[in-house]
Amino acid sequence: MVSETDVIIVGAGASGLSAARELANLGLSYTLVEGSHRIGGRAYSEEIAPGVWFDLGCSYLHQAENNPFVAIADQLDIKIGREFGDMFAREKICFYEKGQALNPAERDAYSSFYDQCYETILNAADKGEDVAVADLIDLENKYAMTFANVMAATYTRDLDQISSVEVASFEDGSDVPIQNGYGNLVATWGADIPVSLNTRVERVIYSSKGVSVETSKGTLHGRSVLLTVSTGILASGEIEFNPVLPDWKADAVLGLPTGTLNKVCIHFDEDVFGPDGRGFHVSCNDDAGAAGFEVSVMGQNTAIVFIGGRYAVWLEKQGQQASQDYALDEIANVFGNDLRKHAAGTIATAWTTDPWTRGSYSCALPGHGRQRSVLARPIEDRLFFAGEATTIGDHACCHGAFNSGIRAAREIRNSLDR
Ligand SMILES: Cc1cc2nc3c(=O)[nH]c(=O)nc-3n(C[C@H](O)[C@H](O)[C@H](O)COP(=O)(O)OP(=O)(O)OC[C@H]3O[C@@H](n4cnc5c(N)ncnc54)[C@H](O)[C@@H]3O)c2cc1C
Incomplete structure (x- = not known):
């Protein structure tokens, strides 16, 4: 693992992977760490019978007209069911x-x-x-x-x-289905992105000088950290923050539970x-x-x-x-x-x-319908947030997670320019 980097990305789901690609495009260095043994997060296909794939998480390309994974599927020659887009x-x-x-x-x-x-x-x-x-x-x-x-x-x-x-x-x-699974699509698209698997983040220490991220494989140092884990994980306290997250951020996490x-x-x-x-x-x-x-x-x-x-x-x-x-x-x-x-x-x-998500996806509780933009807001230009819970309009979706990774990467670029 590289131990000094511009950005430490926590989580290799759709949002962490898209952030990694965008950061590289913007000329920034990153270390992407993933606690589990695989990439994709809640995009995950398993073969239930030979050649028959089941998506445990996302399966439909929602909002297919504006969904970046449609073009990605086409580029990768992955079969999608455009003709079934009106099935609901x-x-x-x-x-x-x-x-x-x-x-x-x-x-x-x-x-x-x-x-x-x-x-x-x-x-x-x-x-x-x-x-x-x-x-x-x-x-x-x-x-x-x-x-x-x-x-x-x-x-x-x-x-x-x-x-x-x-x-x-x-x-x-x-809502367009995918013949061999959304999880396989995300895994194929993200396969060339360097990721440190089985690397669980346990503590994030941040200050005006930078960030230290303590993982099960040692401590990483960087200029900023991008958190893409679910609100279920953030709420569980499994990742310790030092200093603790401010009240406005903790409220957003609790208002958008999985x-x-x-x-x-x-x-x-x-x-x-x-x-x-x-x-x-x-x-x-x-x-x-x-x-x-x-x-x-x-x-x-x-x-x-x-x-x-x-x-x-x-x-x-x-x-x-x-x-x-x-x-x-x-x-x-x-x-x-x-x-x-x-x-x-x-x-x-x-x-x-599920130990890596603690729930399926986020839902705004009554009175908290406007918290998604608050959850997305950075803290002291050191802690940045992406993931399905941070998006609006395409919230809770895999492509929303993808879009949020790009948004966060650009925010980080701008903050480092400052
Ligand atoms: C049952 C179900 C059905 C769904 N159906 C659809 C659908 O049809 N269409 C659609 O668009 N969306 C659907 N979704 C939602 C979609 O799957 C998610 O919105 C999207 O995959 C989330 O991506 P993400 O990057 O935000 O988070 P994740 O995919 O959860 O990525 C976060 C990553 O962080 C890792 N992580 C967690 N804790 C730590 C830690 N301490 N240290 C390091 N890494 C850690 C996790 O292992 C995970 O890989 C569905 C989800 C579920 C569960």
């Missing part, structure tokens, strides 16, 4: 109640409730109201629980813990869904539970169940077998019990307890 459009989703498809009138009722919820949230945010989504919508509506489950899987928290500003500031766009979105991927040994089954399926339940599941639009014989919020935390605690049983029940409710005998392999994520 309401008319493309299949809705069910007790295993039966909703009829057109029921679909309309759900749609108009959903639109009404969004309109109310946007209006409130427009008026400057940074309040809980739960306080804005009609919780007595027949489809309130379905909406709640979808929001929990989108924002990682339940409606009482999601800020109206958080929802209103997220920008629309299409919540839970877990996925359970089941691979089937034959095509149990058929071409017509591909797409996103939502069961309208009365209880907290899964938001729905994707039957692989790109033709793998997989179904991926999405579960968010408190229910996801609870199910994660029940363990892998319980998660698998729950997911298989959700799928069988729609496609019938025959497919059970073809279930060949399962991966269930457990992001709440």
Whole structure:
């Protein structure tokens, strides 16, 4: 490891990797340290069956129209599913109640409730109201629980813990899947960036003279440090700061906690869904539970169940077998019990307890919808911050993390010029 450098970057996820590239472009030296054994962070693909990849973290190129990873995929000749970019459009989703498809009138009722919820949230945010989504919508509506489950899987928290500003500031766009995984895309793109793996940062000491970063492999010295770890890690106290972070920064960290979105991927040994089954399926339940599941639009014989919020935390605690049983029940409710005998392999994520993230991704709590720019703000031109929690509009996304790395690298360049 180089021990003297312009910038010490902590974390080799999308934001740390993009910062590293940008710093090199700007002519600055850096040392990039990563606590785990691999790069990519929450962009992570695993092979669930030979040639079939499952993304434990990010899987869709959200806001594909403005997503830099689309061009990167093209440059690397990585296959993406542009033609499926509208797979979450309401008319493309299949809705069910007790295993039966909703009829057109029921679909309309759900749609108009959903639109009404969004309109109310946007209006409130427009008026400057940074309040809980739960306080804005009609919780007595027949489809309130379905909406709640979808929001929990989108924002990682339940409606009482999601800020109206958080929802209103997220920008629309299409959602493009990647044949062999977003994690593999990020890992391929970042493969040539020098990283010190298995190097856990334990303490950051900063002053007007520079920074010292104590790691499991020794101490690094630099002019500045760029932190890209999740707010879950920052809040856990696992990285000690000397002096401690100022109150305004600690408030931003606590206002943007990581919540839970877990996925359970089941691979089937034959095509149990058929071409017509591909797409996103939502069961309208009365209880907290899964938001729905994707039957692989790109033709793998997989179904991926999405579960968010408190229910996801609870199910994660029940363990892998319980998660698998729950997911298989959700799928069988729609496609019938025959497919059970073809279930060949399962991966269930457990992001709440992941030691390198302590949660899935950030969600602004009510009253904290404007904290993202505060989290991004540097401290004394020595401590800089990037990562999915520091972006607005593309927040919580992998490409938002990428963009934040570039933003932070440029801030560091400017600060060193000063
Ligand atoms: C289930 C799930 C589904 C998602 N779906 C999507 C999606 O479809 N589309 C999308 O755009 N986004 C999605 N996301 C979000 C996306 O994955 C993240 O926003 C993005 O990958 C975060 O990148 P990052 O660089 O900010 O953080 P990370 O990827 O977390 O990188 C931070 C790095 O810091 C390292 N680290 C932590 N502590 C230390 C330490 N003490 N010392 C050294 N290193 C440390 C970590 O190991 C990690 O590699 C999803 C995330 C999850 C969990």
